[in-house]
Amino acid sequence: MKWRPDFELGIPEIDQQHKKIIELINTLNDAFIRNETKGKLGGILDEMADYASYHFKTEEKLFKSRNFPFAKEHTAQHEHFTKKVQDYKNKFAAGHSVTFQVLVFLRRWLTDHILDADREYVD
Numbered sequence: 001m002k003w004r005p006d007f008e009l010g011i012p013e014i015d016q017q018h019k020k021i022i023e024l025i026n027t028l029n030d031a032f033i034r035n036e037t038k039g040k041l042g043g044i045l046d047e048m049a050d051y052a053s054y055h056f057k058t059e060e061k062l063f064k065s066r067n068f069p070f071a072k073e074h075t076a077q078h079e080h081f082t083k084k085v086q087d088y089k090n091k092f093a094a095g096h097s098v099t100f101q102v103l104v105f106l107r108r109w110l111t112d113h114i115l116d117a118d119r120e121y122v123d
Contacts, residue, residue: 001025001026001029003018003022006115007114009114014059021055022110024044024047024051025103025106025107027044028044028099031044032100037099041102042089042093045085045102046089048085049082049086049089053082056075056081056082059121060075060078066121070121074117077113081109084109088102
């Protein structure tokens with residue numbers, strides 16, 4: 001996954017955090033291509049969950065400081081993401097092969113979230 005100009009929100013802290021999330025997705029993709037996810041997926045999912053939590057807190061602080069009218073709905077999307085990543089972590093821990101599903105989910109979620117939901121708070 002590559003950073004695209006249309007991902008740029010113009011909020012340097014948020015843009016940097018989004019780039020870091022793309023790096024994590026690419027780390028998982030590289031491990032998938034090399035057939036090394038069995039030993040790495042758990043750690044990558046943990047790192048993704050931790051970093052996403054950090055990122056979401058940053059966004060949610062911005063919402064409060066600017067009285068963003070859709071903060072509740074946006075925060076619900078963050079909660080959905082967190083639950084979905086936890087579900088994948090549980091499936092992986094139970095021995096299920098979920099790497100491809102995780103990659104599709106992360107790519108789709110991040111792209112849709114940046115291009116749609118995050119654009120709402122830029123102004």
